[in-house]
Structures are given as C-alpha cells and as structure tokens.
Amino acid sequence: MASYEKLELEPFFQTIEELKPKFIQRLQKAISIPSVSSDESLRPKVVEMANFLVSELKELGFTDIQLKELGTQPPPVADSTLQLPPIVLGRFGTDPAKKTVLVYGHYDVQPALKEDGWSTEPFEMHYDQQKDILYGRGSTDDKGPVVGWLNVIEAHNKLGWELPVNLVVCFEGMEESGSLGLDDLVAKEAKQYFKGVDQVTISDNYWLGTKKPVLTYGLRGCNYYQIIIEGPGADLHSGIFGGIVAEPMTDLIKVMSTLVDTDGKILIPGVDAMVAPLTEKEDKLYDAIDFSVEELNAASGSKTSLHDNKKDILKHRWRYPSLSLHGIEGAFSGSGAKTVIPAKVVGKFSIRTVPDIVSGKLDELVFKHITEEFNKLKSPNKFKVELIHDGNYWVSDPFNESFTAAAKATQDVWGVVPDFTREGGSIPITLTFEKELGVDVLLLPMGRGDDGAHSINEKLDVSNYINGCKTLGGYLHYFGKS
C-alpha cells in the first residue's frame, strides 16, 4: 500500500523540486529579517517578520489571518512598555469532512553577530552551491520549517490539488525567549480559533545525527535562572578599591561554582532524586538508535564527550537533567584587559528537565541551595536569585496515528524507516498544545543534528529543506487518510 500511495504523491514531490529556486528565495527573505526576540532593540524586526509571514499567507490563499497581540512584555525587561511580538494565525481550508492539523512554528531567532565568528553575515543567507547548504541565522531554527509549510501549500496550489486536511498555522515570535504570552493565547483560543483541531505538528527540532531522519516523541524542559549580586553603587577601579570592598564577582563565581561539576553532575541537592528511574525496557530502546560517540564529536567539533558510548550519551541527552552556565551580565566581557570591579553582576544558568521533575519543586531546590551557598559567604553584598522562564518536559506515544503517518511519509521521501527519538532541547509549547487542545502532538524535524541552531554558521542542507517540504506534505496526505 505504501508504494501505491507513494506513486500518488510523486507529482507533489516533483512540483516541490521544480519550485526549489523559489523556495530558496523565500527562505532567503525570511533570514534577511533579524527577528531576534531577546534583543529589545530588534523588536521592530520581529514584528516585521510577522508581517512578512502575513503577506505570504495572503498570497497563498490562507483565510481568517490574524495578528494576535500579547500586550507588554513582563519584567525583567529594560523598556517596561515593550510590546510582545504578535502571534500569526491563519487557515487553509475549512472542510468539516477533513481532519484539521494545527502547525506551529516560530519566526524569532537567537542573537547573532558576524563578530561571534560567523564566516558570512548571519542575516544574509549564504548559499554554498558546492556543498548545497544554506547558511544563515534561523535557516534551520525555525525559519526553514516555517516557510516549509508555506512551500507545501504553494506546491498544492501549483498542482491544482486540494489539501487533504484543513490546515491551521500558529507562528510565534518569542520562542527563543520563553514563549512569553503563548500559553495564555493557546488556552484562550483552544475552543475558539483552534476549535476542531485534531492534531498538532511542530517542526522545530533536528535529526539526532546527520544521516538518518527521525521522529521525536519526547523533549526535555528548561528552567532558566539568574543570580543577581550587587555591591557598589557603580563599577569601581580595582587598584583603588581592590582588597577593601566585597566584590560581587567574587561572590557570584563562588556561588556558580557550586551548581555543576565538570562531568555534568548537578550539585543542587534533591534534583537527581526527582528523576524517574530507568527501567530495563527503556534501557533496551537505546540499543536500536543510529548514533555514535563520533557523531557527537563531529557535531560538537571537539572530543569533549562526557560519555564513551552511544547509550549513555542518548540517556544524558534525553532522560537525565543537565545544568549549563551560560554567562554573566554586567562583568567585563570584551577582549583585552579592563581593571574594573563590576558593581552588579547577573549569573545566568539553566537546567534541562525530564520526567518526573516538578518545575516548581525544582525552583524551590535551586533557590534554597543558592541562598544557602550565598549565605555561607557572609558577604555584605545584596543577593537575589530568580527564575527567568520555565517550560516543562514532554513525552508522547510514538505509535499513534500521526507518528505512523509521518513515518510513512519519511520512508517515501528518504527511503528509510525513521528512528524514534527524544530530544534534549525544549519546545515548551508542545506540552501546552497537548494539554489545552487535548490532542496528540507530533515533532517532525527538518534539519540535521549538526545544523548549529543557537551557534555560529547555522545552516540547513538544501536536501533537508527540499525533502523536508516533501515529508511535511506527505505527512498531511497520510494523516488526512488515516
């Protein structure tokens, strides 16, 4: 049956190939808008990106297009009147006889500067024709997949084909900054704009490696914290004040050093105890997955793996928590030497969460540990620890209708059965959709494990982009018939 259906899909696949130049151009336009949600000064660009999507949706024949405003951004924020970027909603088809698929993606991106070490301008797409790779911030995370859905519609329009499902799109502009405002919107629209949705599909993650497509049924959550330590009224000269005032950096570094060990062990008491025990059945699942230490090393560009075998790597990426120290705001961060005693420093770290860590309980443990460690220092400096944002972990059933449809499409396009995987990253909205709409969520990745999301030289292979569009469309066909 699969081969019969595959034949049926051939004209669609062919049309995607024909439209390739136009699809690359569409991604180029999207990348050229620096929609960095964490940079308040770039907020107008995030809004510009929303408007770009609206005009694309209009042109493709979407209806009921709405820009949902989310109000001002809550603290901590420099400009207290800063507006959150809008959520873009749209429909393609409203046939009650068809299933309705809600497609979620985000149009904001991580920060990027050429000076960070990019080979080319991050916000000008670079097409390396020899390698057949598209470089640019957002290429894989998440502009490639977002415009991928639009490409699927364009191919159908060109063919004069009816879409086998009703499609609802929901594109947000704050995913890289905690999806502020989205939870409330989803809750509010669950019985309104999103009424009748049968399934939610998200294409915002990656293959595990670089060769084999995957479908993803689990994600880690993420609780992001900051430790604020404040002393002098302004930055001081270390010659004049060194040795006679308590320096906030000294305290912050001490406290941050008590959070995690070089081997990745989280040192905050009680966190590991909340992690669900590994069953024998689950342990065996990792045997089949196509992955290796070498693939991790290739993706990280180093030999810094903490584990010497595939199974431990996968477990620590998927089912164990991790703690990363991201940086310090307020300290000297330039090149060269500056003899400053920073007056106020803010340490940033996050914990990736897994079953059965309870987010609120984790916050308590974090606050308690850090407060105790700071109090041990007996410092006259002022101290505060706070959660910047959180998002829960998620685990689904990889054998339900949508996963089965996506597996068929993947096999048609790539010629292999995908691996069923979990992911280390967080897409907090996954859980919100599942809870508020009461439907299954499918994670259907487009890019590869070495795409460099959140890193310099972020890329998307043209083959992943084009075959990804085919897979997204094929999935809609199989799911529409299931």
Next chain:
Amino acid sequence: MASYEKLELEPFFQTIEELKPKFIQRLQKAISIPSVSSDESLRPKVVEMANFLVSELKELGFTDIQLKELGTQPPPVADSTLQLPPIVLGRFGTDPAKKTVLVYGHYDVQPALKEDGWSTEPFEMHYDQQKDILYGRGSTDDKGPVVGWLNVIEAHNKLGWELPVNLVVCFEGMEESGSLGLDDLVAKEAKQYFKGVDQVTISDNYWLGTKKPVLTYGLRGCNYYQIIIEGPGADLHSGIFGGIVAEPMTDLIKVMSTLVDTDGKILIPGVDAMVAPLTEKEDKLYDAIDFSVEELNAASGSKTSLHDNKKDILKHRWRYPSLSLHGIEGAFSGSGAKTVIPAKVVGKFSIRTVPDIVSGKLDELVFKHITEEFNKLKSPNKFKVELIHDGNYWVSDPFNESFTAAAKATQDVWGVVPDFTREGGSIPITLTFEKELGVDVLLLPMGRGDDGAHSINEKLDVSNYINGCKTLGGYLHYFGKS
C-alpha cells in the same frame, strides 16, 4: 618664606582663574575624542587625540615636538597589524641654568558606553554648573591633569612670565592597556630626548578622600592574567548538548572560584608569604591620615567595606595585595536568557602587587595554582593561563626636594598641609622613569577619591581642575628654586 613666595605666585593664580572658561573648553575638546586604547576599533581615535595634543603644544610654543611610533601591538590582539598609538614628546625651554622637569600623563582612557549606566554621554563633557563638576570619560583619568600642564604654560604665556624650569612632556596612549611600548621608549630616550631631566612628575592618581589634598609616594603594581578554556568547535545549544559534552564555562567558573574569598583573602598558595612584614613604625604612619570607613562607603556608593576601621582599609589599599575577578570573554553577557554553551571562554583577573612580591615569581605561583586546579577537574577541554600585562609596585621618599616643593604649592593653594599617602592603583611607568632616568618621581594628584576613574559618570570637580592647575604651576616654581 612660604607666604612671601605665595604673594609672588598670586598673579599666576589670578591668571588661572581668568582663563577658567578657556581651560574648561580645552578639557571638553579632549573628552570629546573617545581615545579608548583597549578597543582596537577605536585606535584611530587614540591617534586623533595624540594629534590634538601636538597642535595644542605647537600653539603654546613647545619645541622639538615629536610623535614617537612604537610599532605593531604584540599579541594577544585581533588585528595583528594594529599599530600602537604614538608617544607625544615636547619641550618648553632649554635653559641649562634651570632644572628640567619631565611631566608624564596619558591621553588614552578606559572604555565607556552610555548603556553602562552613564547619566550623560561619556564622550561629551557635561558641565553641571550647580555642582560645579565636569563629567566625562577621562575628565580625571587622565585628560584633566594632562591639559592641566598645558594650562600652566598658557597662564605663564599670558603673564609674560618665564617658566622657572625647563619642561619636557611625555604623553602616552596605552596606559589603560599596560603601557605597551613605553618602557622601551623611556629606556631608549633616557640618554637622548630625556637627557638632563632632573625630576619626573606624574599627575595620574587621586586624593584619598574628597576633602584633603595628598601627595603620593607609593603605588601597588598590577599583574593581569587570563584563563582560556576551550571545548567545542563553536557555541552549542544547551538543550542538544547539555549533559553530554564538557562545558568550558563549568571548568572556568570552578577554577576562578579557587582564586579569592569574599573577605578578599587570596587563595593562591605562596602569595601572602612574599608580602613585606608590617613594622611598628609603618603601622603608626596610618594613624595620622585623614580617612574613614564612611568616606570609603561614600566613594563605593555602598556599605560593602571589608574592614571596619581606617587603618585596616588603608593597609589593604596600599600595602597588601588584592585579587579582582573582572569578567569573562566569550560567555553570554547580554540581558535576558540565551541557552548557549559557550565554546571558548576567557576569564580575566588581576592581582595588585606590593613590596616584596616579585612579579615573575608571582606569575609562577599563579600558573602553578591554576594549572593544578584545572587538572583536578579532569576535563577534556583545552586550557591555557597567561599574563596579559604586568607592572611593578613603587615606593619613594616623601621628604625629598620634589615632595617638599609640591607640599608648599599645595599649602599655598588649598591652605592645608597635604597627607602623604600611597595608592592602591598602578602606574607602572613610575618605576620605569625612576630606574631608567635615575631621578626621583613625584605623584601629584589633581582629582578626588570619588571621581569614578574606570567607572560610570567619571568626573572632575571644577575646583580640583582649577586649583590643580595652580598647584602644578606652584610646584614648578618651588622646585625650580630648590
């Protein structure tokens, strides 16, 4: 005799007052050039500042004006062809019957951005007429004193007075970045351009507090280090890689946490043992100095003093070493949340040195300790620790001719006997001049202890600027006659 001489100086003091508007304008011009030596992209502005000084010197009648080029800046540096800013040399008078005073100052400044928290643009001088204060980067460190010397000449020219000494000026543009190239130049010119110099005067430090002028006979040195830890080939996404790779930030924070305690105690073994023991005689010297915990708190804008009495504060500022953690290059340093695993992080710290710490021996202890601490981590990351720059401590005789002359001038202008103090900051060139020229060095400060050198809202009180010019000129008169 002092009062007779003071009468003699009255016309000079009066002329300084008359020229006040012009002198403020001169400082304004100097502040408007952002001559930040640590920022490679601003190097042309540092050169522009050198050219500004040259044109001022010409207009005032200086002769033999030279711009001494110092070649390319040695690593670590981003642009390997970057030229060091030139040293500005000039003479005023060459009468063999007179003494010759060499005046040193620096025309580069610390970095400053409005966003750092400045109330006004750092590179546009703001004259608060109500408080009678001049705000701007470099106002007190060290553009105020540098143009102060020019003002002294201008007042003499206006009066038609002969300068009682020959003056040689030596203005450098790399003081805030380790005075690269200056030592070699001083050594080279000691028997050439600087031949016949009888005394060196430096106005590049501050009063201890805000009320009483001081003369300074001692300085701490400064050894500035960086710890480089490098793992992945590029920054990574903490969701995908958290828990499975060794993170450079984790290692760096661990190592940095072993350097100093909240109470200021240096934890590197062997450093304290090198410090000269405190004699009873020296201990008594601190009794007389006008200072208090309250003055420290006012200057730091906080109640974060590590010591509860004047004497301990002064000892820890002047005669004990201190270690400050300045910041981290390569980690996330912005506001908000970024879920990045930084690939390469560079921790910056410096140690203020005092008698009898031997700089090379200190480097050895630092490298040994940090290497041991890193090795304890058993991390697969790459590690390096290096000295960025060093400068030795300095102690002089506060009862020699030049200190006596400066004390008289100070008393004439301010009506009080100055305190004889040491300083916590470093002016490495002090020692170089003393050694290479074989003459005494005097530190004659212009600004107050709360001027905020290296901090936001750096300022110079107009009274300190104008009375400072009088003091510099008065000093030249008394020294010329001594």
